[in-house]
Amino acid sequence: MIVALLAQGTPLTETGLWIANTFFYLIAFVAVGAALKMVTTSNVVHAALYLLVVLSAVAATYVILGAEFAAVTQVLVYLGAVMVLLLFGVMLTRAKIGAEDDLDHEQRWIGGLVAVGMLAVMGYSLLEAYGSTQLPADMQPQRVGPISDEIFSTYIVPFEALSVLLLAALIGAVVVARRD
Amino acid sequence: MSILASLAPAIAQTTEFVRPAIDWHAFAPELVLLAWGALVTVIDLIGGERTRRFMPSLTGIGFLLAMIPVLTLWSQNDDLPRVLFDGAYMVDHYSLVLKGIFLVSAYVIVLLSSNYMAEGDYYDAEYYQLIAASVLGMLVMTSARDLISIFIALELMSIPAYLMAAWRKSDLKSNEAGLKYMLMGVFASGILLYGMSLLYGAAADTRLVEIADAIDTGETTPIFTLGVLFTIIGFAFKVSAVPFHTWAPDTYEGAPTPLTAFLAVASKAGGFVALVSVVLFAFPHQWEIAEPVMWILSALTMTVGNLIALRQTNIVRMLAYSGIAQAGYMLAPLAVYSKVPDLAQSSIVTYLLIYAAMNLGAFAVVIIAARKTRSGDIESYGGMFRYAPGITVAMTVFLFSLTGIPPMGGWFAKFQIFNALLSAETTAATVLAIIAAVNSVIAAYYYLAIAKQMWFLPAPDGDHSPIVVPPALMAAVAITVIVTIATGSVGVGLVGDATDFVELLASP
Amino acid sequence: MFLNQFLLFAAVLFCIGIYGVLARKNGVLVLMSIELILNSVNINLVAFGAYNQDLAGQVFALFIIAVAAAEVGVGLAIVLLIYRNRRSIDVAKANLLKG
Numbered sequence: 001m002i003v004a005l006l007a008q009g010t011p012l013t014e015t016g017l018w019i020a021n022t023f024f025y026l027i028a029f030v031a032v033g034a035a036l037k038m039v040t041t042s043n044v045v046h047a048a049l050y051l052l053v054v055l056s057a058v059a060a061t062y063v064i065l066g067a068e069f070a071a072v073t074q075v076l077v078y079l080g081a082v083m084v085l086l087l088f089g090v091m092l093t094r095a096k097i098g099a100e101d102d103l104d105h106e107q108r109w110i111g112g113l114v115a116v117g118m119l120a121v122m123g124y125s126l127l128e129a130y131g132s133t134q135l136p137a138d139m140q141p142q143r144v145g146p147i148s149d150e151i152f153s154t155y156i157v158p159f160e161a162l163s164v165l166l167l168a169a170l171i172g173a174v175v176v177a178r179r180d
Numbered sequence: 181m182s183i184l185a186s187l188a189p190a191i192a193q194t195t196e197f198v199r200p201a202i203d204w205h206a207f208a209p210e211l212v213l214l215a216w217g218a219l220v221t222v223i224d225l226i227g228g229e230r231t232r233r234f235m236p237s238l239t240g241i242g243f244l245l246a247m248i249p250v251l252t253l254w255s256q257n258d259d260l261p262r263v264l265f266d267g268a269y270m271v272d273h274y275s276l277v278l279k280g281i282f283l284v285s286a287y288v289i290v291l292l293s294s295n296y297m298a299e300g301d302y303y304d305a306e307y308y309q310l311i312a313a314s315v316l317g318m319l320v321m322t323s324a325r326d327l328i329s330i331f332i333a334l335e336l337m338s339i340p341a342y343l344m345a346a347w348r349k350s351d352l353k354s355n356e357a358g359l360k361y362m363l364m365g366v367f368a369s370g371i372l373l374y375g376m377s378l379l380y381g382a383a384a385d386t387r388l389v390e391i392a393d394a395i396d397t398g399e400t401t402p403i404f405t406l407g408v409l410f411t412i413i414g415f416a417f418k419v420s421a422v423p424f425h426t427w428a429p430d431t432y433e434g435a436p437t438p439l440t441a442f443l444a445v446a447s448k449a450g451g452f453v454a455l456v457s458v459v460l461f462a463f464p465h466q467w468e469i470a471e472p473v474m475w476i477l478s479a480l481t482m483t484v485g486n487l488i489a490l491r492q493t494n495i496v497r498m499l500a501y502s503g504i505a506q507a508g509y510m511l512a513p514l515a516v517y518s519k520v521p522d523l524a525q526s527s528i529v530t531y532l533l534i535y536a537a538m539n540l541g542a543f544a545v546v547i548i549a550a551r552k553t554r555s556g557d558i559e560s561y562g563g564m565f566r567y568a569p570g571i572t573v574a575m576t577v578f579l580f581s582l583t584g585i586p587p588m589g590g591w592f593a594k595f596q597i598f599n600a601l602l603s604a605e606t607t608a609a610t611v612l613a614i615i616a617a618v619n620s621v622i623a624a625y626y627y628l629a630i631a632k633q634m635w636f637l638p639a640p641d642g643d644h645s646p647i648v649v650p651p652a653l654m655a656a657v658a659i660t661v662i663v664t665i666a667t668g669s670v671g672v673g674l675v676g677d678a679t680d681f682v683e684l685l686a687s688p
Numbered sequence: 689m690f691l692n693q694f695l696l697f698a699a700v701l702f703c704i705g706i707y708g709v710l711a712r713k714n715g716v717l718v719l720m721s722i723e724l725i726l727n728s729v730n731i732n733l734v735a736f737g738a739y740n741q742d743l744a745g746q747v748f749a750l751f752i753i754a755v756a757a758a759e760v761g762v763g764l765a766i767v768l769l770i771y772r773n774r775r776s777i778d779v780a781k782a783n784l785l786k787g
Contacts, residue, residue, distance in 0.1 A: 021689060028697045035701055035724055039708035044716060051720050054701070058727045061694065065738040067746045070730070070753075077753050082723070082760050089716050089764040093771040103714050111710030119703040122406065126695045129403035133691045135739055142737065142746050150743045151750075153200040154265050158332035161320050162754055164214065165336040168313035169758040171221075172343030173765035175303045176358070179772075180349065328748050335755050339762055346766050355770040362766055363718055366759050367709055370725035373752060374702060377732035381695075384740035386748065 024064050031057035042103055044090050048083065055079050066141035206262040206271040208249030209279055210319050216242035217312040224305040232305050236294035236652075239308040243287040243315065250279050268326040268387050275322040277529055278453055282322070284659070285446050285536045286315040291656040292544055293438035295551075302347055302436070310340035311442065318450040325461060327376045327386040330454050331369075334418065337450045338365050341443060345435040357434025361443075364417060364427040372414020378407030379462065388461040396465040408469045411458060412477075418451035421477045421511060422484040425504050429488075432500035437550065440496060441543035444503045449532050452510060456528055459514055460521060467518035475515035475612060482508025482619045490626050494556045495546055498626065499539065502582065505623060506535055509597050512612055516604035523603055527596035534589035534667050538581040541660030544653055545575040552647045558630055563639030568647045572634045574657050579631045581664045583624045589664045592671025594620065694735035701728035715767045719760060726756045 031054050038050035055078045062071035105111070151159055204211070220238050223231055253260070254276050261272030289311065297304035317336030324330045342365060346358025380386055382404060383394035395404045413424065420428035432440045463470045485505030492498035510531050513524035546556070548571055553560040565572040581588035594616075601613040649657075701724050708721025730749040737745020 017689065021693075024689070024693060028693070031697070032700050032704070035704040038724070039704055039711065039717075039721060044714060047717055047720060051723065054724065055727065058731060061697070061731055062734055062749075064689075065694065065734050067734045067738065067749070070734055070746050070749050073750055073753055074730075077757050078723075078727075082757055085760050085764055086716065086720060089719075089767055092768055093716065103717060104711050105713055108707075108711035111707045114710060115703040115707035118706060119699060121402075122699040122703070123696060125402035125406045126692055126699060129401060130690075130692045130695060133739070135689045135691055135735075136741060139738055140741065142743055147743055147746060147750075149197045150747050153198065154268060154744075155328055155747055155751075156200065156202075157265070157269055157320060157324075158329045158751060160214075161317065161329075161332045161336050162751060164217075164313050164316055165332065165339060165755065166758055167221075168310055168336070168340045169343075169762050171306050172310050172340055173761050175306045176343050176346055176349065177765035177768050328744070328751055331748075332751060332755070335758075339758060342762055342766065346769060349769060350773070352770075352773050355766070355773055358766045359715060359770055362759075362763055363715070363722075366719070366722050366763065367725075369755075369759075370705070370722055370729065373726065373729040374732070377729050377736065377748075380733060380745060380748065381736035381739075384736070384742045384744075386744045 020064055024061065027057045027060045027064075031061075044103070045087070048086050048090055051086070052079060052083055055083070065135075066139055068141060069144045069147055200265065203262055203264055205249070205253065205256075206264060206269075208253070209246045209283075210316060212249060213242060213246040213312065213316050213319060216245060217309065217316065220312070221309050224309070233298070235305045235308045236290050236297075239312055240287050240290040242312060243283045243290070246319070247280065247283050250276055250283065265326075266387070267389055268329060269323050270325045271323055274525065274529065278322040278449075278532070279319050281449065281533050281536055282315055282318040282446060284663075285449070285540060286311065288540050288544075288656045288659055289438060289442045289446065291652045291659075292441055292540070292547055293436075294652045295650045296436065296438050296547060300348070300436070302349075307344060307347060310344055314338075314340040314344075314442075315446070318446060318453070321450050321453050321457075324454075325388050325457065327380060327388070327391075330458065331373065331376065334372075334450070334454055335369065337447060338369075338418070341365075341439075341447055344439050345431055345443070347436055347439065351434075353434040354436065355434075357431045360427050361431040361435075368414050368417030368424070370414075371410050371417070375407050375410025375412075375414060378403060379411065382407065388458065391462045392464050395463075404466060405469050408463055408466050409473065412455070412470065412473055415451060415455040415458070416477055419448055419455060419507050419511075420504050421507055422480040422504065425481070425485070428504060429497050429500045432503075433494065433497050437496065437543065437547050440500070441540055441547075444500060444543070445536050445539050448503065448507065449536060452507075452528065452532060456514070456525065460517060460525060464518070464521070471515050471518060474511055474517075475608060478508050478511035478515055479612060479615050480508070481505065481511060482616060486619050486622045490622065492626075493558055495558050495561070495630070496556045498558065498630075499542055499546070502623065502626075503539060505619065506531075506539075506582075508619070509594065509616055510535070512597055512616055513600040515612055516601060516606065516609045519604040519606065519609075520600055523600040527600040530596045530667075531593040534581070534593040534664070537660050537663035537667065538578045538588070538590055541574065541578040541657060541664060542582070544656045544660060545571055545578065548647060548649055548653050548657070551649075552645075558633060559640055561630060561633045562637040563644070564634040565636075566639065567644040571647065571649070571657070574661050575634060576631050577661055577664055579627045581668065583627045584620055587665070587668040587671075589667035589671065592668050595671065691735060691739045694731055698728040698731040698735070701725075701731070715763075715770070719763045719767075723756065723760070726752055 034050045034053035038047045041047050059071045059074040062074060253271060261270055263270055297307055314337050317333045321333035324333050342358055342362035345361045346355050348354035379391050383391040417424040432444060459470055482505045485501050485508055489498050489501035489505060492501060510528055513527045517524040577588060581590035584591045584594045598613055601609045705721045705724030709718055712718050712721060730752055733745040733749045
């Protein structure tokens with residue numbers, strides 16, 4: 001519905017905005033919870049599934065921001081390809097599916113301190129810089145056409161370089177992962 | 181249906197695609213390498229085992245072919261700089277010199293690899309394809325002037341390297357080298373990208389010049405500080421600056437030795453190019469944040485690198501730590517870039533050129549010596565003058581150059597760094613110059629210890645049979661010796677008017 | 689909608705990712721935590737793109753998604769290799785090499 005409203009180029013109404021906002025906070029809450037579970041769970045398969053939740057939530061966030069193509073790409077590439085790869089990685093590298101107790105470093109509290117410290121610094125900086133900045137009320141969704149024009153004109157060099165990168169990664173990964 | 185209908189007017193608004201004007205000549209080095217790399221890959225696919233032994237020569241020819249457009253671009257001096265995509269891609273003297281350094285280094289690395297790969301029964305054809313891909317990333321990096329190009333070039337440079345570090349598949353050490361390098365590299369990319377996203381948010385543009393203008397507020401806000409810091413830390417991992425260096429010695433020791441040369445020289449230089457471009461072109465007004473960070477990184481990197489290098493008994497690890505220490509020297513001019521931007525840029529480029537020559541040379545000698553001794557211990561170099569005088573003389577040239585004794589290139593490289601630091605005429609810069617000088621003296625101790633081992637001490641097992649040096653390795657040593665001595669000798673003449681090179685590079 | 693609600697959401701995911709990288713020993717789990725970091729970057733880029741009504745943010749995010757897929761592929765190839773040789777993908781046990 002948000003998509004349709006945005007698509008007409010009309011600004012969101014009060015209700016539309018309220019719905020979008022509620023959606024966002026719901027999604028963000030679920031995503032943060034799932035991310036926390038992901039880095040603390042003692043079961044590798046569960047961690048992968050929690051990551052799936054986070055990735056879907058991020059895709060939904062893109063939709064709210066009017067970046068539909070990025071959302072679709074996120075679903076196709078991340079939820080489709082990357083998750084399957086990760087799950088294959090989990091399956092192929094361990095016989096045991098279930099809880100394990102040896103996944104974390106002993107000194108994980110250092111990691112916790114670093115993360116909380118960084119969050120404090122980043123949160124302060126963001127609040128200071130963009131305190132009550134609103135997204136533009138007449139925010140237009142970004143369409144595939146202009147994006148492709150942009151990629152195939154201004155960003156044609158990185159695009160071509162990316163194609164070489166994918167080919168090189170493919171060749172190298174086949175060599176490294178194959179059995180001799 | 182209703183949604184589709186509502187979309188119709190918006191779809192009708194889609195603008196006409198305008199074909200970008202592309203200066204093909206400016207792209208020629210990249211295009212030649214890309215086309216040649218594709219050709220080599222196809223030849224390998226069709227030829228299989230029959231063409232396998234030609235792969236090193238073919239790849240090497242590709243690097244030399246890509247040199248031709250670099251030279252023709254250089255010869256059309258008046259057309260430089262060539263600006264493409266509104267400044268997102270730039271071909272100027274700075275990028276052409278660097279492209280030359282990368283292509284010649286890559287050629288030398290192919291020479292170093294050919295015997296090692298052929299004799300070790302590795303997947304050699306694919307190895308050369310990955311080297312070519314990685315070098316293509318470096319070529320793009322030298323000209324990239326916007327965040328997306330820089331990021332993609334950095335990844336194109338690194339991802340093949342992650343895989344090649346694990347190339348000795350049956351060796352656990354090599355596997356671990358690949359794993360550590362990959363995890364660290366991807367993590368560093370994440371931090372770098374977060375910094376870049378903040379910069380993009382401030383500028384609403386990915387081009388470096390636009391970012392420079394956008395954050396030119398005359399004051400430092402926390403969000404810019406964060407963007408600048410994260411970006412620099414991301415690059416600090418890539419160039420193995422202390423305290424983000426821990427992956428480097430492990431990766432260097434575990435990876436195949438020719439690849440170690442590639443990582444320590446070409447990959448590190450690529451990271452430096454990205455760092456220099458971003459700092460000089462995107463943060464010219466944010467020097468109050470960037471300069472102190474660079475000062476600390478530089479001082480820490482050279483000191484810690486040298487102190488740990490002192491204790492090494494394995495020559496590859498020693499060269500790895502010495503490479504870290506030299507990264508510290510190369511970071512030093514960035515601690516004064518606001519005062520002397522042109523001098524900082526040219527002194528780093530000079531150092532990169534000479535660094536590439538002398539370190540590749542040292543690695544060539546290590547690879548040659550390992551063919552006989554099968555060991556990387558410094559002790560095994562004893563008595564080498566008795567049975568391999570030519571190699572010993574070549575290694576002495578490289579070691580003297582690394583120490584900074586004239587007329588070898590390393591001396592000129594250090595001179596340029598000190599020149600940049602002292603021209604800034606600030607107390608902090610002078611202190612950094614003193615730290616660098618003290619470090620040069622520490623470094624002399626362990627470099628000259630190897631020379632002493634080779635010239636004066638006896639061979640550990642009394643084995644004086646000569647080393648058979650294959651022609652490819654001989655050529656690699658010859659090229660690096662010539663460049664090391666030539667740059668130093670030219671440097672002696674240039675000291676009077678070293679400004680020429682600076683002005684050339686700084687020509688807008 | 690505030691710009692900051694998206695940026696802070698991204699910052700939280702970023703820090704959780706940092707914690708995961710520092711606290712986890714298992715190679716696959718470290719890779720997953722890095723994916724969190726990359727996703728937080730993408731939210732930032734898309735949010736800034738929407739705020740500035742500029743396409744480059746979304747384009748950048750698309751490039752990052754593509755590179756992330758390549759990185760995961762490469763990472764899992766190396767993880768598989770190391771598992772085949774050692775029957776463990778514990779990063780802390782990767783200690784034949786000591787810095």
